[in-house]
Amino acid sequence: MSAAREMLCDTARAVFAEAATAGMAPIDEAGFGLLLVPEADGGFGGDWGDVNAVLQIAGVMVPDLPVAGLIAPDAVQPAATVSLMAGAMGQALALSIEHVNTRQQFGRPLGKFQAVQQSLAVMACEVRAVEAAAAALAARLDAVGFDPAAADFEMAAAKLRANRAVGVVTAIAHQVHGAIGFTAEYELNRVTIPLMRWRSEHGNDAYWAAKLGRQVSGLGGQGLWEALTAR
Amino acid sequence: MQGFALYPFDPPGDVAALRAELRAWLAVNQPQGDVVARANSWASFDADFSRALGTAGYIGMTLPTRYGGGDRHPLERYVVIEELLAAGAPVGAHWIADRQTGPLIVRYGSEEQRQRYLPGIAKGELYACIGLSEPGAGSDLAAVRTTARETAEGWRINGQKIWTTGAHFSHIMLALVRTEEGSERNAGLSQLLIDLDTPGITIRPIIDMAGNHDFNEVFFDDVLVSLGALVGTRGQGWQQVTAELGLERSGPERYLSSHALLAALIDAAGADPDAAVATLIGELTAEMWTLRQLSMSTAAKLAAGEDPMVEASVVKELGNAFEQDMPRRVQAIVDCPWDDPGDLGRLLRALLIASPSFSLRGGTREVIRGIIARGLGLR
Structure with missing residues (x-):
């Protein structure tokens, strides 16, 4: 990550920490609405890679605030949602790892049991897939100047892939946490409930699968490969 | 596994041109094989196709030119490989030699091994197989029991490998063997590069449930190879194999x-x-x-x-x-x-x-x- 993006992320973490109790005001004041606005127009001049990084943090720290709506135009909200989801899934994985390495049963940490290890490996694969999808979509949006029409394939594929990971990630995260993860107090639900919500927002699985499926059908079998490698 | 950022995939040169050249070459040279063979691209054996592909410079791409390679960037090779697979080209004959044995010989092999094997690999004429699994060492690879004892004449090998893909058409095997007497688990293992026409080697087919002959049993009965067959460092076989598996996965x-x-x-x-x-x-x-x-x-x-x-x-x-x-x-x-x-x-x-x-x-x-x-x- 570039030094500039590193700084941006540090700022985001500090501002979102304040916003978690104060609401949108600190985020508005810090100028996150100007993230994508060109420097010439008085903005930050950021790219979608920056948006992806900031929204992954927002997905963990302020999942209930409309940060994505502040930063990104409506037409790219599906992409913004993928970034929120990638962040929240990363947090669900981190909490799960922390829990199974700490919680002891049968005289050893849960993470020493193969059944638990195998479950978390499955979950980690899903999280990595969504992180990769978010990053690849960001790269495409940057390559086409944030034009949603030119990134339609990637947006559909990434949102669909993220949606499909939600069930696996939330189920395993809760399963390895046991009862404590089901409490209102414990922080796991602060990422798993938003994940369930985001799956429905800006296109559920059926919406994107049908859209992408029809687009690909029009390309033909050979055409799909040619289209994929031409982008 | 902390965080995850996509490494930028940025091969040098004109990737679009590389794809276009290869697609044009395949349009002329890829056999009009059966659709099922096309779905089985990296298990489909076609020596003529491998030779033609090697002559065209698409095998051993990353190997140094002094050994017959193309000195190309690994990501240029990646582009070529994904095109070959997507086209369903029959790349099975040279697949393992190109993917892992060649690069491993460059990294760990002796000068003599490089000169002896790499040019044939790059031509698409020399095929390799991987001798890892044994009857008692499947997922538990560290249970390898095939031994190689150092003698005045060379390494003397006894034991058995199994599930060895392509042993029946390969010229060489890169085998993981126990060179240190009394060693246990992943210590005391070494890699040997074995010419499969050496006396004492018996290769028997195992037919899979699809009716195909891909894998084999390979028996070593007092097989004598030169001391120069050792690849890399004696006793470091486990570390070398582990690195190799990254290429495979x-x-x-x-x-x-x-x-x-x-x-x-x-x-x-x-x-x-x-x-x-x-x-x-x-x-x-x-x-x-x-x-x-x-x-x-x-x-x-x-x-x-x-x-x-x-x-x-x-x-x-x-x-x-x-x-x-x-x-x-x-x-x-x-x-x-x-x-x-x-x-x-x-x-x-x-x-x-x-x-x-x-x-x-x-x-x-x-x-x-x-x-x-x-x-x-x-x-």
């Missing part, structure tokens, strides 16, 4: 070996598919696109000299699941009799039968998940 073959089925499904669906078929195509495409991003990122990380052991395992785990699920999901939705003679029906049948092997070869699903768990800090 993350390539585009982990999600493209069933690509012919996806293409056939799309073609059979036509431009205006019904809702269930469109949904399936959409879901499979999203997964394939994501896997390609992960695989390219892992290749870029490997090319940068890092060791993406965990990322490689993620690619293998997700790729295997994708390829195993695909024929099952197609079967569940597309009305196609078991003995349908069309392309889609034949591919479907062949891949349903072949698919159990996908999460066995190159490390079982359970072993791969164990590696990922270790990367997560759980073991």
